[in-house]
Amino acid sequence: MENSHTKNLSVLLLATLFISTSGVLGRYIQLAPEAIILCRAFLAAIFIFIFCKFKKVDLKIKSKKDTISFIFSGFLMGAHWVTYFYALKLSNVALGMLSLYTFPVITAFLEPFFIKQRINTVHIFLAILVLIGVYILVPEFSLENNQLQGVLFGILSAFFYALRNLMVKEHVKNYNGSMLMFYQMIVISVLLIPVLFFADFSNVQSQLPLLVLVALLTTAVGHTMMVNSLKHFSAATASIISSVQPIFGIIIAYFFVHEIPHFNTFIGGSLILLTVVIESIRSKK
Template structure:
């Protein structure tokens, strides 16, 4: 049992690392935000479809009663992606990721309304520590520039992401995580398709390698692993452990975008990592 838990925890952490590449890619790719998300969703869906066919997974929606929540989850995922990438474009990788990573706080507060679980004081405490870490990490704001807009987009993205994870929680024991992710990516692709007729994507050839990484590594593999982890962890636990994403994202941005973290980044990051370790040990018990 302990080995199984360690394996599940390792896969969740690996999923977190892969998903955290979205910050640098979202900032770096030189395309309109809606176009980036459409390519991300479309390529992600194709990659996952190939994997599901290889694994001979059942791709059908098994009950009409599941359809509304799966569609709603896809709408929320698309909204989360678009607003998150706007947050990255308007600010920087650190601020965009950190403002979006208020979602563990939102998840911990909303989960009792979606499941039979009760408010857990430990989750609230850990979520508040994460929030404090994010507050310390955030740079000084100048309300005359776009940083405030970036934070607001990030906070709204966090709300959409938390709601989407809570809605999908009810389906993880019925559907494979890869199947759920494929279904949601298809929904996002369909919703954004009309925008592709009006956006300037003339430089897509130069951006395509990065789009492929975003669709395959970040979306197809990362998000499928994260959804699968909900079979073994509560949404709050997975969200709090996933709070290490900004740390990974800041490191990746430093390496590839030369965005240098400040001393406050290390202090706030230490608080976030501390909550990840505490929740990992607590969930093991």
């Protein structure tokens, strides 16, 4: 049992590490946010489809109700990505990160409505600790001009992400995680087709290697592993443990773009790591 828990926890942390690459990769890709998301979703759909065919994963949706749910969860995932990019555009990376990481708190409050049980006060406490850790982590906090709009977009993005995770959690018992991600990527690609008519794709060829990397490593592999982890953890637990993502992002940024962490980074990072360790031990039970 302990070995099984360790394996599941390792997969969740590895998924978080892969997802963390989006920050550095996104910094290098010279395209509009909507164009990046469209290319990311479309390429990821291709990679996941090839994987599903190779592994003979059943892509059949079992009911009309599930089809509607798949479409809605795909919309939520796309809305999460778009609003997060706008949060970063309107404010800065620090505020965008802080506002997005309200999602463990939002998940802890919303999950009882999906699984019909009382709110877990420990999850609320740990999620708030994560939020404090991220607050300390960011180098600067100010709400001037349109930065407040950026924070609101970030919180909206967190709400979409929390809701999407809870909806996917309902399906992981009956469907393969790769299959769920495939349909979400299809929905996002279809919804963003209008982007083809107004976004600038003139330099997409030069950006293709990075787009392939963010589609394959971050999305197809990272997010699919994250979805599969929901089979073994509650959405709140997975959210809290995956809060180690900013720390992974900072480490990756240090090695690849030579960003030197501030002293606050170590304090905030330690607080986040503490909550991750506590929830990792608790989830073993």
